[in-house]
Amino acid sequence: MSTPNPSEITVAQLPEILKDDAAVKVGGVDIDGMLRGKLMAKSKFLSVAEKGFGFCSVVFGWDMHDQTYFKELKVSNAENGYRDIIAIPDLSSFRRIPWENDVPFFLVSFVDPDTNETLNTCPRSLLSRTVDKLKAQGMGAMAGAEFEFYQFRAPTSHDGPEANSSSTAQFLKDKPVHQLPSLTEGMFGYSLTRPVHNQEWYYSVFDTCSKFRCGIEGWHTESGPGVFEAALEFGEIKEMADRAALFKLTVKSIGSKFGITPCFMAKPRAGLPGNSGHMHVSLVDSAGKNLLWRGEEDLNAPWPDVRYLSDIGRHFLAGLIDGLPDVMPIFAPTINSYKRLVENYWAPVTVSWGLEHRAASIRVITPPTASPKATRFEVRVPGADTNSHLVLATILALGWRGVEKKMEIKLPPLGKGQDVGGAADKGERLAKSLKDGTATMMRPGSVAREALGDEFVEHFGGTREHEIKLWDEAVTDWEVKRYIETV
Template sequence: MAPGSEITADQLPALLKDDLGVKVAGVDVDGVLRGKLMAKSKFLSIAKDGFGFCSVIFGWDMHDQTYFRELKISNKENGYRDILAIPDLRSFRRIPWENNVPFFLVSFVDPDSLNSLSACPRSLLKRAVDRLEEEGMGAMAGAEYEFYQFRVPSSSSDNSSEQNSSATASFLKNNPVNSLPSLTEGMFGYSLTRPVHNQEYFYGIFDACDKFRCGIEGWHTESGPGVFEAALLFDEIKEMADRAALFKLTVKSIGSKFGITPCFMAKPREGLPGNSGHMHISLVDKQGKNLFYRGEEDKDAKYSDLRYLSDLGRHFLAGLLDGLPDVMPIVAPTVNSYKRLVENFWAPVTVSWGLEHRAASIRLITPPSGSPKATRMEVRVPGADTNAHMVLAAILALGWRGVQKKMEIPVPPLGKGEDVGGASDKGVRLAKSLKEANARFTAKDSVAREVFGDEFVDHYGGTREHEVRLWDEAVTDWEVKRYIEMV
């Protein structure tokens, strides 16, 4: 039976007849896959109705530190109780670098109401897709990720003989970040020779992604020391989000085997470009027809950039532009995210859009430069540090709000060569920090509350408040170097 096909619980014994164990994993709010290996007999017993999974994965941060302010889903008062994890049998695949052990993604359910858990990223996206499907529509998406790669350094203070990401973390306890050796040095985007330097690793990722059903469409070096970029194969939006999460897992797993630490931080190195995580999206009907394409040129369009964009597409774009400032903690989720979103670094900083404009927040791709069936929007604000399920859910929810309200595009397009954030840019400046972004996200009248509901916003906003507090209390190397002698 092919992975990705419809599978029932009754078919599992035959599908897994030669296996001893099964791996399962769900996605937390930071986009980290959390899971475990279980005996095949255990998996078969829970495949239909699910199993208890400790809710603490929604009660602690990416380093397993419980949140300063305990949140509703998981806390001391409820005993960090179990939530229900339901395997998604359609997500079946085998992990090629782990002896082809079978693997399934899970979604999380509230054990009392049996409704999807408000903070579960896979469920958040599904709820957004369900609203479209009620109207006979669907969504397609694509994802692009840039990421730095560092060789795991040897360190006399590290007692482990393993050269993997754990060794890198150990090294950084006593050494500055800039002492990490890059996979390759210098700037050489789209190089045909650099991948030969690490050929087994480069092709190992490409091949593993194909086998793990998170296939790569385009794979090349990007400008920056040790930077690669992957464009994942375009697919239905929920499947695309799963593939994005699994792509990161693949890269990190293969990297560890080669003594390489991939880095998806938005801005790992000062003075160099950041890591983007651009998302492409289009709406389709039940037959797969692109609903953003107008069909014929509208010579009377308010802006010439909109000549081939349908009325539905225009409302969708308007909704994105209107709501973007209110969901910034989703598309820029870490303190570091905002180091990438600065002027003059090929990163958007305002509510802006334009036809084939790569400096705008939203790049419109339509005829005549694009094909009708590929008409879409590229949202260029997210970095590689984002949670793909949440980002795509936000894009879909904001755009659909624009369609429902028949919203009008609030700002003119950026002209070619026009400076983003310059005097002629009419779009409002996006948040410059996570603290600023989270205040808008959690405000009583935020668009985020309108499209996602209070329960999700209160939980996710609380997790970002935790990140901000940790940053506020941190003492950085920069501060000590600058002030240790002079003040």
């Protein structure tokens, strides 16, 4: 079954491309980065491929467990009847799902039916609008993504022999989390033997990602029980965001077939390292030339760390530094995210940057340690629990704001051997909780409002306030165990 070049597919070609298919699967990205979609009859899909179809807006009106937000948010609420929005298939996203008998698959973006413009809360659309600003100036952006995540063995379901993520959820209803077994034990990063313990699953993930066009560049164990890390193949920034979302879908789907539950929580286990979701970003011209590379060494650079970084690169970095504190809920979107962002766990906790500095929030990668074409920024604050479309849109929007304003870097680099949060770190401490981060992001005049728009910030901030409210009302095992007898 030949696959045409997706970027060249037209609506007129679809009947031929899908001639042997009976159905098509579609999916869109919600505010939490989850894919929401359905299976459609081929005839139905062909009839809506050009102008789109109605899709219940409630996917932007409820949380990751389908509980409607306590706060009525503009896009979808009881007053507007959780009306339909329009889902437009992106033909360039065409894939076939390898683990579902090669059923055709298309991603969608969401449109406001009243204005016929892209929905401000749609993650794919937010990123596209940001990319369009660069495109108008003859530029583009490239990106890469790295995800660390735990693997747990899914217990056998109470209802049958198949073990998958659903049976893990059932197990945790009446069993403590620490009883959930890890795929492997111990701390063994970059092991060449541990993957062989689960060889069929390990290679199935790698091979399936390649077939599903979310290919893995590097795939290895990380330090931690059952922890693996995947670096996805570098590419154009919108494609990279799509691949990141589809990578998570692939890993979860393949895991279920092997009785394995992948966990992208930022901090699944106390006392162990968390799961990062580092993002790499660079700017290019229309010919693909890296615009962050200076071309030659600047002997008069303000710091040696930027001597190979172009002026546009310095402005971009300044924009990241300036805006980072105001976008923390996007880089750390859950209550659990902030358990990872603590001192002494190789996680950045301040506004900090430095050349090849893996403890800083922003790692600058330039010659002489990298090739000119590989010059880029690695933003190390995001965890694996993030929405990659929102993270990449935010990085690009903050950096581009710095370019447009010709901002200057206001903070010295973190020196080698200097600890993040130590005496030599002059950067602001990032938010320590989702509540603090959300308040900072939503305040009048925040950088987030300027870079991402009031409508998006109001919606996303409202979803985080919902998460905070649920947490404030929760009673944890820790509390009960600590206080049940003693107070």
